Amino acid sequence: MKRQALRIASSGLLLLLNSTVLQAHDPIFGLGPHTLFKGGTEVHIGLDRNEAGNNKETISTLELAYGLTGNWTARIELPYEDRDDVPNGVSDMSVATKYRFWRRDSLGVQESSTAFLKVKPDTASNNRGSGTTDSILGLAYGYESRKWYRWAAVRYRFNGETSDNLDRGDKLLIDLVGGIRFKQSAYLEPDWVWMLELNGEKTSRSELSGNKIGDSGGTEWFLSPGLMWTLRNFAIKTGVQLPVASDLNGNQDESDYRARLEFEWHL
């Protein structure tokens, strides 16, 4: 059990810890300010692949979102986990909400800021999931025009403690993103937006029964090219996170890459 706990603390579950709420023209890996229109429903299917040394995992996620108002969205996420060390199956579900508290609209331009909260209770069985109730708080700002996009976001993840006294280190995530639409598409034309993200992650050391774990925590930075293709109410988004700087404590596998593919329908 201790070995499993140490593994979780130092390397595994990378995607589950980092998955976030993607929406519309939000960044692929970072947090964006978009909310759904009032009464709107979103169906979202995501596929994540992560490799860090010998740790490999694939997460498929089904998400459903609903626009409570034009500025407030609620969401539920159900991931399916495929890792080497546990039986495949449904992992911890999450509930999340976004509230856009500021917006400035002008001709062809929208600037906005959003507060974000996500809670992931311990719902999975067979050692899947993190074994804890975790929550993420975040703030995002976005500038979107017909041609240029820019976003900035900060998130903080509070990790709970497992039943065997493992306290995974909390995590701070920072995102800076730029995007461009080379051709300004008309409403019913296919639309392409290219993005480049800089994603930083600083993780505190984990603790087991109050003792700090040497091979845990540290900092990683990723450069992440991404692409979004949309047609009316359907979107495909994809991107890859490539590590550009890493300062992990002790002996830990550095991330090799993280890839994401998303399909999204607005109904």
Add this chain to the structure above:
Amino acid sequence: MKTIAQFLTGIIMLWSSMVLSAGTQYDLRVDGLSCPFCAYGIEKKLKKTKGVDAVEIDLEQGVVVVNTEEGVKLSEAQFKQLVKDAGFTLRSMTEKPLP
């Protein structure tokens, strides 16, 4: 002479009733329309509104054209709320009868 006057009056009344009951075209100047995918919310909200016949969106001009069915009138306050619910801002509105 009286018959001709009655005939002309009838024609004028018929014409005016046709004009008055024709649909209306509303041109909405909407701010915040930066991407086609996000603009879908406006189409969805407007098309769910009773009496709305057609919706066209021009992202470059920031204009949403809404045609309503015969006899259906929508107020600026209604459009303002619909656009707000879609996540955008109604800046101005003009209306004219459909030909």
